[in-house]
Amino acid sequence: MFSGFQTRTGIFATAFFLASASLVNADTRPATAFQMAMAEFAPSGSDIAEFYRERGFDPIWVGETAQHTARRARLIRALSSTDMHGLPQGSDSAQSLVEQMKDAQTTRDLGAVEIKLSRAFVEYARNVQSGALRPSQIDDGLVRKVERASAKQHLEGLISAESDSYFDQLAPQTTQYRALMKQKLVLQNLIRQGGWGATVPVAKLEFGDTGPDVIKLRNRLIYMNYMRPTASPKFDATLLAAVQAFQADHGLAPDGVAGQGTITELNRSASDRLKAVYVALERERWLPRERGERHILVNQADFSAKIVDDGLVTFETRAVIGKNTHDRRSPEFSDEMEHMVINPSWYVPRSIITKEYLPKLQSNPNAVGHIQITDRSGRQVNRGAVDFTQFNARNFPFAMRQPPSKSNALGLVKFMFPNKYNIYLHDTPQKSLFAREVRAFSHGCIRLADPFDFAYALLSKQEENPKAFFQRVLATGKETTVQLETHVPVHLIYRTAYIGPKGQVQYRRDVYDRDRKIWEALQKAGVALPDVQG
Incomplete structure (x- = not known):
């Protein structure tokens, strides 16, 4: 019915000959042994099963055309070179799949091989495109959402393109990755x-x-x-x-x-x-494919923040990141910067209020006097009229705010990309920290050594004289929000090898x-x- 699998000068070729009755329309004839095997190895409801059902169980690997042969050959080459990308070998190795193809004796065997080849392809495609690991399962600071194509999308992409071109574009197409x-x-x-x-x-x-x-x-x-x-x-x-x-x-x-x-x-x-390079390759696979023609890149391990335009770094400054404790480490994720606030107030995070300031207020109501205590309506509370000892972390009813000033914890400008982690970039009055070699001191936000120049660079796309505009707003002393006409993607990464x-x-x-x-x-x-x- 069909011949075995043969190898010649490194190019894999097969001669699978299907009986005329083996690939029939499932809607008009009883299921064949080929189809039953496919159903057995691709459980009902899975993406792979849906893909084959929609194409009437027409195979994409075990046919006898040149296109089928090219797909098989390209898949085996890819599975044989996973180490090139620093990836683990998949659940089915290239050699084991070759052996299964050689040993196929029946139409049912071919159905099983067809699905195993698809499963191996999907696993490879997902790993090389989006990484072999799930970040959130490794560390709670890895909150990055990784873009992952479905099995069906990969299979449809493969059959709609030349085999080599689809395989070649799976890995990140970045200078850094190469x-x-x-x-x-x-x-x-x-x-x-x-x-x-x-x-x-x-x-x-x-x-x-x-x-x-x-x-x-x-x-x-x-x-x-x-x-x-x-x-x-x-x-x-x-x-x-x-x-x-x-x-x-x-x-x-x-x-x-x-x-x-x-x-x-x-x-x-x-x-x-080499371990650091392997990890860097995996991290590169986690990043969005579209980084943005203009984007902000904060490498926490390098303590730096950069503006990248069309692949070139056009601005760079030193940064301070979160302190190396469980509740302060800066997380890793991507978002979009929407606006900056000049002369910002610092609205103290609840965690800092209850962990750091409440104990001080319980000992001395006049402690942290530079911070205003406000009620739910935003009205300032008279400290002397409050017994802070009656409150704990759960029932403390007040908010705390530091008004705009040069000594404000956020300095004179902050850069906002609203996110549930309450992380943003900002100025700081603690300039001496930027002279340190290891700069992990913040509560999680990213402090910038040159925030004004960073602001000028961002505003250069929408203001004729960005420095004059910024300084004019700054001179008012009033808290002012300046929208970015074009939002800028922000990528908070952590790269020990680059x-x-x-x-x-x-x-x-x-x-x-x-x-x-x-x-x-x-x-x-x-x-x-x-x-x-x-």
């Missing part, structure tokens, strides 16, 4: 060759030092391509420049001193960096320990590193 895949190959090759050599003893090394530890520092940086080979045992100007370049690529203060923080990062293995604008790989510390959790989830799903540690 560069990360390239870096993954570089690291895998490096690990096979033994990595970056001997680690450097944890000590403080600086310009002018000599000795064996300096030689180890030099050798490590040579292996990492931060300097050319040299026999000098001295911490000279060349080594100083290499240390500074390394520090800049790893989010460290580029002071040229190899202190404990720098040496700790320097000693991280190539395998550790490719910089000049193509250089950048690594950052896992300040929230989220990447470790993602890596462990990828491992459980089947992702593995090369055996050699480097």
Whole structure:
């Protein structure tokens, strides 16, 4: 009835010959063995079952046309190269599917193979397009909603396009994704060759030092391509420049001193960096396909906020993110910035009122005097007339507000993308925090080092003189909402490995320990590193 599965020069071909009665219209004839097998392996009500029912159970894989052959070949190639994307092998490996095709002896066998190929395709398509993991199942700060196409959408997309073109467009079509895949190959090759050599003893090394530890520092940086080979045992100007370049690529203060923080990062293995790249690839798959021609990108691990126009960073500033405690870590999600508020009031979040301010008021009614206490109608409450000791976190009936001022917790401007997490970007009077290397201090919102310039950049699309407009409103001292005529997508991400604008790989510390959790989830799903540690 049909021949087996054959392989020739890496191109998979099949010769499946269906009996003339095997593919009939289900509405006019009894179900065939082929159809019954399809129903058995694609349960009623599933997307895959619906797809086949609508096409009268016409197969897309096991036919004998060139189109069927091309689809099978492309699927097997894709399943054979999941590691290229840092993905786990699916529930059905390429080899197991090839064996099932070879062993198919009956029409019923073909029906089973047809559904198994579709299931393997859908699993692959979903993983490479939207990620193998579900963010919300890993960490409660991963509140990102991932766009996922249905099985039916993937199958319909496949048959309406050339096989190669559909497979090729599944993965994120971003410069970042392609560069990360390239870096993954570089690291895998490096690990096979033994990595970056001997680690450097944890000590403080600086310009002018000599000795064996300096030689180890030099050798490590040579292996990492931060300097050319040299026999000098001295911490000279060349080594100083290499240390500074390394520090800049790893989010460290580029002071040229190899202190404990720098040496700790320097000693991280190539395998550790490869894990970060795997995680970054998965995170890239979680992001929306359409980021926005103009969008705001906040990388929490980099403590930075950027405005990106047509793929180019047109503005960048330092940022402070949420403190590394369970109730303060900044979440990860995407939204749209709608407006800014100049001279904002700070409406104190309920959690801060009850956890931080209520205990102080119970001890001293005049505590936190810079904050107004208001009733449900917004009227200011006389502190002296209230016995705060009668209230607790559940029944405290008041709100709290800090009026506009230079000392306002939000500074002089905030940038709003309304969301249920009450997260936004804003100014701050605590400017000294931006000089820190690790900047995790807020209650969850993102503080900006250069909020005025950020505002000018946003307003440049709608104001002839954005700086003059902003300063004019600011000078009134009144709380003023300025709508953005075109909303700007905001993406709060967390990337410990990414490719910089000049193509250089950048690594950052896992300040929230989220990447470790993602890596462990990828491992459980089947992702593995090369055996050699480097």
